[in-house]
Amino acid sequence: MKAWGDLPGEAAARKRTETEAAIKAAGIDLDPVPPGHHRHGVDEVHPDGHDHPHQHSAPGETPYTGIVGAGAVGTALGVALSRAGWPIHAVASRDEGRRHRFTSLVEGARPFVEPQALVEEVELIILAVPDDVIPTLASGIRMYGGQAMIHTSGALGAEVLAPAMAAGTQIGAFHPLVAFADTERAIAAFHGATVAIEGDDQLATLLSSMAERLGATAVRLAPGSKAAYHAAAVLAAGGFIALLDAIAELGAVAGLDEAGSLAIYGPLIEGTLGNARALGIRAALTGPMTRGDIGTLEAHLATLAAHAPGVLDLYAAAARREIDLAQERGSLAPETASAMTATIVTALARAD
Numbered sequence: 001m002k003a004w005g006d007l008p009g010e011a012a013a014r015k016r017t018e019t020e021a022a023i024k025a026a027g028i029d030l031d032p033v034p035p036g037h038h039r040h041g042v043d044e045v046h047p048d049g050h051d052h053p054h055q056h057s058a059p060g061e062t063p064y065t066g067i068v069g070a071g072a073v074g075t076a077l078g079v080a081l082s083r084a085g086w087p088i089h090a091v092a093s094r095d096e097g098r099r100h101r102f103t104s105l106v107e108g109a110r111p112f113v114e115p116q117a118l119v120e121e122v123e124l125i126i127l128a129v130p131d132d133v134i135p136t137l138a139s140g141i142r143m144y145g146g147q148a149m150i151h152t153s154g155a156l157g158a159e160v161l162a163p164a165m166a167a168g169t170q171i172g173a174f175h176p177l178v179a180f181a182d183t184e185r186a187i188a189a190f191h192g193a194t195v196a197i198e199g200d201d202q203l204a205t206l207l208s209s210m211a212e213r214l215g216a217t218a219v220r221l222a223p224g225s226k227a228a229y230h231a232a233a234v235l236a237a238g239g240f241i242a243l244l245d246a247i248a249e250l251g252a253v254a255g256l257d258e259a260g261s262l263a264i265y266g267p268l269i270e271g272t273l274g275n276a277r278a279l280g281i282r283a284a285l286t287g288p289m290t291r292g293d294i295g296t297l298e299a300h301l302a303t304l305a306a307h308a309p310g311v312l313d314l315y316a317a318a319a320r321r322e323i324d325l326a327q328e329r330g331s332l333a334p335e336t337a338s339a340m341t342a343t344i345v346t347a348l349a350r351a352d
């Protein structure tokens with residue numbers, strides 16, 4: 001057998017991982033801690049007499065919990081958990097106003113500026129900061145054995161928190177499918193919402209009970225599916241708002257203000273959602289694209305080009321999808337579908 005150093009890089013790494021796993025499975029510790037000591041981080045060993053800085057909950061109690069980031073999610077989650085009987089012991093925010101707002105809404109939460117200072121206090125660390133900030137923040141944090149760290153991102157996996165890990169720590173994710181536009185509305189929306197969780201079995205059990213406290217349901221996603229799950233959520237929330245904005249822009253051409261558009265088109269939207277729930281998405285499709293009304297399609301594209309050119313691309317993208325759906329369910333002949341698609345292509349080219 002070749003020595004590790006003789007194998008090509010990738011094969012050597014794989015071989016090393018397999019061998020290390022076999023050693024671990026056999027219960028062999030290659031770097032044992034001396035008797036009467038324990039480990040912090042990867043390479044720090046302390047005598048057992050030394051106190052861990054963070055507090056420890058009693059068995060059966062909720063863990064000492066801290067939230068980094070007093071933004072939309074951090075604040076709503078903190079208030080909701082605290083009201084649900086899951087105390088929040090600490091918050092870290094760089095902004096004095098947000099820190100003050102958080103501590104005035106969440107009784108017993110101690111304010112910190114630095115995330116690491118919060119880490120010294122709690123057992124469960126929740127990072128509720130923008131996606132782009134999470135990896136950098138995690139690489140600047142040093143966890144202690146017995147702690148768990150989670151983030152609330154829908155786009156990132158729990159593995160981005162790995163740089164903060166030490167022996168005996170856990171990482172995970174807790175992504176509520178809620179639009180956090182307003183604190184009280186978001187707190188109410190936790191009831192009946194879905195929370196995508198990640199973590200090993202012990203942490204997942206804890207996160208499921210945290211979701212249940214909020215009146216939400218925890219789900220574990222299939223590996224590799226988180227980005228698609230989150231993209232769908234972005235279409236359902238932000239994408240739908242973009243659609244509403246386009247509807248309001250066209251409503252304005254017809255003389256309606258925003259409230260007027262919402263009053264008029266809102267029931268149509270709700271009725272369509274109700275139809276989709278009752279009949280299925282395909283069967284709920286109505287409108288000119290299902291009938292092959294090319295004249296109507298041409299009139300719409302012309303008025304959009306003249307009065308609301310910013311809506312043209314969105315209308316065209318939706319119309320293409322509607323044409324596909326209508327064809328799939330058999331209400332549009334292939335030649336009519338092709339003619340409608342050609343009409344859209346011509347209108348877009350003319351607008352360029």
Ligand SMILES: NC(=O)c1ccc[n+]([C@@H]2O[C@H](COP(=O)([O-])OP(=O)(O)OC[C@H]3O[C@@H](n4cnc5c(N)ncnc54)[C@H](OP(=O)(O)O)[C@@H]3O)[C@@H](O)[C@H]2O)c1
Nearest residue numbers: 069070071072073093094095128129130131152153179180
């Ligand atoms: N908004 C939603 O509807 C929603 C829904 C589900 C999940 N999420 C996820 O939840 C997370 C937080 O989103 P959000 O909407 O709450 O964001 P946000 O309102 O922008 O709040 C972000 C918080 O992170 C802090 N922060 C920003 N940059 C930082 C940095 N460089 N270092 C340390 N802290 C920093 C902010 O500043 P201060 O330190 O100054 O307070 C603020 O408190 C994201 O991962 C997002 O994907 C959001």
